[in-house]
Ligand SMILES: NC(=O)C1=CN([C@@H]2O[C@H](COP(=O)(O)OP(=O)(O)OC[C@H]3O[C@@H](n4cnc5c(N)ncnc54)[C@H](OP(=O)(O)O)[C@@H]3O)[C@@H](O)[C@H]2O)C=CC1
């Protein structure tokens with residue numbers, strides 16, 4: 291993965307506006323050894339405390355909007371790639387603020403849920419391409435999953451640049467923008483669904499007499515092993531499940547209980563609610 295980026299791309303000077311949970315995960319990937327990105331990366335946060343926590347000598351310059359109202363404009367000046375990592379409802383104000391300081395040819399990547407590329411493009415001068423991306427927090431470990439879609443004026447090269455960027459932190463799927471909200475529902479938010487499962491499994495294990503530490507080890511190693519098996523196996527998930535579920539065995543009994551609330555419609559409803567929220571954020 292990294293090898294092909296090194297062969298094909300030298301990522302340009304990069305700025306990130308807003309570097310919290312998601313931006314921080316991307317930043318970890320971008321500053322990992324072997325990534326051919328022009329350093330330092332300039333990042334901005336709202337608070338000085340967050341900026342201090344992000345600054346790394348030689349590789350990350352961090353500016354805070356609360357102490358320097360011109361921080362975002364300063365960060366994007368001279369950058370060829372700008373990542374917008376602020377909350378959806380702040381995107382348009384941030385773009386209005388930085389628009390005049392973006393050089394022609396800059397690629398602007400927004401990871402914001404719901405906010406359309408068209409609404410960002412409307413605030414930009416000609417010559418700035420927008421790419422929407424929907425990453426997830428395992429990007430922190432280089433195990434991310436990101437969907438990307440080019441806006442109206444994004445060229446194949448602009449999309450390739452965004453693809454290279456997110457390849458540094460995991461797998462990338464190119465989709466149409468109409469699919470980005472569904473990507474958010476599946477893989478963007480997906481880690482939270484698994485963490486919810488982990489919370490409940492750990493609590494249930496504790497109620498059966500394990501210590502918190504024991505329960506966490508049991509659950510996290512089971513999730514890690516199962517996810518790795520899923521990723522490496524040619525078998526479908528249903529077959530992997532059957533491999534665990536001995537006829538008339540113990541798993542079968544538990545799955546009968548779990549399937550009492552049919553998971554198909556449940557997941558359909560959960561993903562539909564997720565997409566509906568993205569649609570609400572479009573107007574943010
Ligand atoms: N979290 C996730 O798993 C995912 C999030 N996203 C998207 O990523 C975006 C960020 O979400 P998330 O990382 O969770 O949010 P966070 O609240 O963790 O991070 C937001 C960041 O924006 C900074 N910020 C706020 N206002 C400004 C400003 N005016 N100028 C510069 N920086 C500012 C914050 O600074 P400070 O720390 O000082 O408050 C913080 O660093 C959202 O649009 C979300 O839809 C997409 C996919 C997955």
Ligand SMILES: O=C(O)[C@@H]1CCC=N1
Nearest residue numbers: 403474475478479480
């Ligand atoms: O919850 C959110 O809005 C963001 C988008 C996908 C994951 N987190």
